[in-house]
Amino acid sequence: MKKRAKTLPGVTRRQVLTWSTLGVAAGVTQVANAVSLKGAPGWTPFSANPPEQFTPSGWLFFTAEEARTVEAIVDRLIPADDLSPGGKEAGCAVFIDRQLHGFYGTFERLYMQGPFQEGTTEQGDQSPLVPQQRYRTGLAALNRYVQQTSQKDFADLTPAQQDALLEAMEAGKVHFTDFDAQSLFLEVLNNTMEGFFADPIYGGNKEMVSWKMLGFPGARYDYRDYIERHNEDLGLEPISILQWKGGDHS
Amino acid sequence: MKKLPKTDVVVIGLGWAGAIIANELADEGLEVVGIERGPWRDTARDFNIGTVTDELRYVMREELMLRTRQNTCTMRNNPSQTALPMRTWGSFHPGNGTGGAGNHWAGITFRFQPEEFRLKSHLTERYGASAIPDELVLQDWGTSWEEMEPHYMQFERVAGTSGYAGNIQGEKRPGGNPFEGARSGDYPTPPLRQPYGPTLFAEAARNMGYQPFPVPSSLVSEAYTNPYGVTMGPCTFCGFCTNYGCANYSKASAITTILPALMRKENFTAYTNSEVLEVLTDSTGRQATGVTYIDSSGDKWEQPADLVIVAAFTFENVRLMLLSGIGKAYDPVTNQGTTGRNYAYQTANNVTLFFDNKNFNPFIGAGAVGMGIDEFNNDNFDHSGLGFFGGGSIRVTPIGSAPIGYRPLPPNTPKWGAKWKRALKDNYLSTMSIGCEASSYTTRTNYLSLDPNYKDPHGRPLLRITFDFAANDLKMAQYCTGKVADIAKSMNPREMIVKPMTGHWSSVPYQSSHVVGGFIMGSDPSTSSVNKHLQVWDVPNLFVVGASAFPQNPGYNPTGTVGALAFKAAHAIRHFYLKRPGEMISA
Ligand SMILES: Cc1cc2nc3c(=O)[nH]c(=O)nc-3n(C[C@H](O)[C@H](O)[C@H](O)COP(=O)(O)OP(=O)(O)OC[C@H]3O[C@@H](n4cnc5c(N)ncnc54)[C@H](O)[C@@H]3O)c2cc1C
Ligand code: SF4
Numbered sequence: 001m002k003k004r005a006k007t008l009p010g011v012t013r014r015q016v017l018t019w020s021t022l023g024v025a026a027g028v029t030q031v032a033n034a035v036s037l038k039g040a041p042g043w044t045p046f047s048a049n050p051p052e053q054f055t056p057s058g059w060l061f062f063t064a065e066e067a068r069t070v071e072a073i074v075d076r077l078i079p080a081d082d083l084s085p086g087g088k089e090a091g092c093a094v095f096i097d098r099q100l101h102g103f104y105g106t107f108e109r110l111y112m113q114g115p116f117q118e119g120t121t122e123q124g125d126q127s128p129l130v131p132q133q134r135y136r137t138g139l140a141a142l143n144r145y146v147q148q149t150s151q152k153d154f155a156d157l158t159p160a161q162q163d164a165l166l167e168a169m170e171a172g173k174v175h176f177t178d179f180d181a182q183s184l185f186l187e188v189l190n191n192t193m194e195g196f197f198a199d200p201i202y203g204g205n206k207e208m209v210s211w212k213m214l215g216f217p218g219a220r221y222d223y224r225d226y227i228e229r230h231n232e233d234l235g236l237e238p239i240s241i242l243q244w245k246g247g248d249h250s
Numbered sequence: 251m252k253k254l255p256k257t258d259v260v261v262i263g264l265g266w267a268g269a270i271i272a273n274e275l276a277d278e279g280l281e282v283v284g285i286e287r288g289p290w291r292d293t294a295r296d297f298n299i300g301t302v303t304d305e306l307r308y309v310m311r312e313e314l315m316l317r318t319r320q321n322t323c324t325m326r327n328n329p330s331q332t333a334l335p336m337r338t339w340g341s342f343h344p345g346n347g348t349g350g351a352g353n354h355w356a357g358i359t360f361r362f363q364p365e366e367f368r369l370k371s372h373l374t375e376r377y378g379a380s381a382i383p384d385e386l387v388l389q390d391w392g393t394s395w396e397e398m399e400p401h402y403m404q405f406e407r408v409a410g411t412s413g414y415a416g417n418i419q420g421e422k423r424p425g426g427n428p429f430e431g432a433r434s435g436d437y438p439t440p441p442l443r444q445p446y447g448p449t450l451f452a453e454a455a456r457n458m459g460y461q462p463f464p465v466p467s468s469l470v471s472e473a474y475t476n477p478y479g480v481t482m483g484p485c486t487f488c489g490f491c492t493n494y495g496c497a498n499y500s501k502a503s504a505i506t507t508i509l510p511a512l513m514r515k516e517n518f519t520a521y522t523n524s525e526v527l528e529v530l531t532d533s534t535g536r537q538a539t540g541v542t543y544i545d546s547s548g549d550k551w552e553q554p555a556d557l558v559i560v561a562a563f564t565f566e567n568v569r570l571m572l573l574s575g576i577g578k579a580y581d582p583v584t585n586q587g588t589t590g591r592n593y594a595y596q597t598a599n600n601v602t603l604f605f606d607n608k609n610f611n612p613f614i615g616a617g618a619v620g621m622g623i624d625e626f627n628n629d630n631f632d633h634s635g636l637g638f639f640g641g642g643s644i645r646v647t648p649i650g651s652a653p654i655g656y657r658p659l660p661p662n663t664p665k666w667g668a669k670w671k672r673a674l675k676d677n678y679l680s681t682m683s684i685g686c687e688a689s690s691y692t693t694r695t696n697y698l699s700l701d702p703n704y705k706d707p708h709g710r711p712l713l714r715i716t717f718d719f720a721a722n723d724l725k726m727a728q729y730c731t732g733k734v735a736d737i738a739k740s741m742n743p744r745e746m747i748v749k750p751m752t753g754h755w756s757s758v759p760y761q762s763s764h765v766v767g768g769f770i771m772g773s774d775p776s777t778s779s780v781n782k783h784l785q786v787w788d789v790p791n792l793f794v795v796g797a798s799a800f801p802q803n804p805g806y807n808p809t810g811t812v813g814a815l816a817f818k819a820a821h822a823i824r825h826f827y828l829k830r831p832g833e834m835i836s837a
Pocket of ligand 2: 499
């Protein structure tokens with residue numbers, strides 16, 4: 001498997017061109033654009049469609065101060081204990097940073113046309129702000145609030161103080177100027193959980209810590225030998241897309 | 251606008267319905283053009299085994315779904331509210347690209363029961379007209395089980411559907427679903443093997459006197475070659491199924507079962523990344539002349555055709571008809587007009603069971619592996635004196651347990667912190683749930699129309715959904731979920747959460763993508779949009795195919811019926827329409 005996985009480098013320029021000439025009879029400019037297909041199916045071996053990928057180091061969206069705040073929050077949402085390392089060590093802040101830098105950060109795929117107006121709960125999120133703006137303004141509002149009340153940054157509060165503030169934000173019991181504290185909390189909670197449980201390829205869930213904790217075997221694709229082994233601990237070690245891809249993370 | 255040479259047939263949308271009809275009409279020797287809004291999708295390239303197991307990408311970031319930026323709906327619960335756009339998908343997950351939502355569907359493949367096709371008549375005969383709640387606007391379909399059955403068979407053979415028949419030509423078979431209509435033959439492939447959760451549930455249901463059966467599933471259980479010569483491989487229960495594409499060629503969709511054969515036909519051409527804007531009609535309005543579409547470079551084209559098939563999924567079927575001025579828009583105040591009426595959904599209920607000493611290995615799963623019972627579905631139980639009609643399919647179908655979405659927690663657990671983590675770890679492997687996917691009956695104020703405020707990127711109005719659960723359906727949900735809870739209790743869980751649908755329909759949590767109606771079939775042009783051949787009343791060379799044709803929704807998943815209707819329309823075109831083009835009322 002690993003050997004085969006190694007030959008999945010993603011779409012190269014040459015493969016795109018081969019694909020275009022193979023699969024397309026007329027009117028092509030680029031792959032994944034309007035095409036007229038006739039005869040041969042549009043497929044070339046090894047032209048896999050890879051996930052979004054990022055450079056491994058440094059912050060891509062957060063400022064150093066924002067990163068410090070987010071690392072402090074994710075470490076309270078997912079505290080280190082005997083079950084798993086904390087959110088910071090697991091890479092949740094890195095995950096959020098990468099997501100904000102990528103297409104999610106600007107809601108590139110979502111309908112963001114006005115008029116914007118607050119709706120009912122049933123009508124869902126109607127905020128005109130995209131995630132990049134939510135984090136930038138939200139984190140600033142949080143630290144301004146902590147400065148005003150404790151003359152510190154959030155990251156410098158004690159864990160107990162941090163928990164108390166997060167609980168108040170969650171319950172809608174604290175108000176920041178310029179940003180809704182509860183929605184900031186929910187945004188960060190949601191993205192932290194995504195980072196902790198997603199494939200490590202996105203920067204969180206380092207070494208599959210959450211999957212090991214739960215007993216989720218990750219990117220395995222064949223349980224035919226196991227489906228009828230009922231109520232049994234199958235002892236399956238998790239694997240990730242990262243392993244499939246690189247082949248060098250045992 | 252550039253005009254292309256005329257073709258015999260143009261098909262809008264290459265999901266299940268469009269691909270089925272395009273293939274049938276290509277077999278008839280007609281020149282067929284299929285126009286698809288999204289990209290060409292292919293298993294080997296797009297659903298590659300090395301990268302397909304990615305919950306963040308496929309579920310959270312909605313990789314295979316239509317981008318809401320391209321097209322979405324607005325929603326409100328009742329006509330007095332202002333509808334607002336669904337900026338991200340929630341309640342349902344519309345598809346895009348060849349294969350449509352059939353790439354990321356779950357694969358549960360029920361046939362509707364014989365009574366469903368004459369629901370209003372059936373309930374009137376059994377309970378009397380006065381027993382039907384005033385709020386409901388139920389209708390017959392204008393067709394019958396006998397007319398549908400051969401086409402269900404055709405769809406199942408193409409999809410390789412796995413299952414165990416409970417009724418073959420009137421002969422009941424223990425172990426199958428005793429409530430299904432008489433089938434002309436068995437399922438093409440045997441039922442899937444079952445994981446622990448469904449097995450436990452079936453045992454408990456059997457002990458209570460119910461008759462559990464394997465959920466019929468278009469995830470094939472063994473290598474299968476369909477009538478088009480396309481081969482599928484056995485499902486491996488990978489658990490990355492609903493919302494993902496299948497890397498094993500096991501989950502039936504148009505791209506795994508039809509397009510490989512269709513693409514090779516000389517007389518078929520597909521345009522992808524090309525969005526149809528309008529169906530054109532001549533000056534009389536009684537003849538469709540083709541369609542206009544826009545390609546991804548922004549160029550507009552006219553594709554003239556003799557026959558126009560619209561198979562763009564419920565929402566876009568209705569929106570295209572409204573934008574093209576075909577049929578009369580429904581008005582809930584006057585109760586006049588047909589385009590947009592009888593919009594319905596599905597009423598989702600479930601019970602979660604927490605155990606101490608069980609290990610369900612919940613990651614072993616598939617969109618459609620499981621066991622179900624039908625004792626409380628549709629009119630399979632006596633509704634006298636209950637004050638509601640309808641019911642639900644009760645079943646355990648573990649779909650996999652990728653943990654961004656699957657995090658079972660007992661009541662009153664915090665959502666983060668040390669206690670949360672402990673509770674999650676303790677319950678992750680030892681929790682199961684029983685679902686009840688129930689009917690949704692139509693009312694006068696649940697309908698589809700064009701939104702007055704919000705536009706798509708081409709400046710055209712979005713589709714507006716006005717929907718809330720009928721009081722009938724909420725009563726039904728209470729009753730049926732109570733029955734589920736009784737079964738659950740007999741399984742002795744440590745704790746359970748009983749969740750019947752309550753309150754208003756919310757667009758936020760996922761419930762099901764079974765949105766139906768809005769361009770319904772029937773035998774009366776004043777209350778329906780298409781006849782039983784899916785042919786538009788008064789525009790005989792235009793067919794609108796899909797769940798948009800359902801007059802209401804029973805407690806089953808829709809696609810078996812969508813596929814059967816597509817084959818039915820194709821059959822009528824091949825055998826009647828082409829011989830004598832015109833309205834096919836009596837055929
Ligand atoms: C997550 C999920 C799970 C599901 N599970 C089940 C299940 O278990 N059982 C079941 O029975 N059903 C299930 N369904 C429903 C099933 O997917 C649909 O019923 C089925 O796909 C409908 O087929 P269709 O051909 O009508 O529409 P689609 O499959 O949606 O195809 C319509 C096509 O038309 C294209 N199109 C739309 N507008 C235009 C336009 N203007 N121009 C050009 N092209 C256009 C779309 O891009 C799409 O490809 C599920 C759906 C989802 C999303
Ligand atoms: S569960 Fe089966 S059908 Fe579904 S994606 Fe996995 S292998 Fe394919």
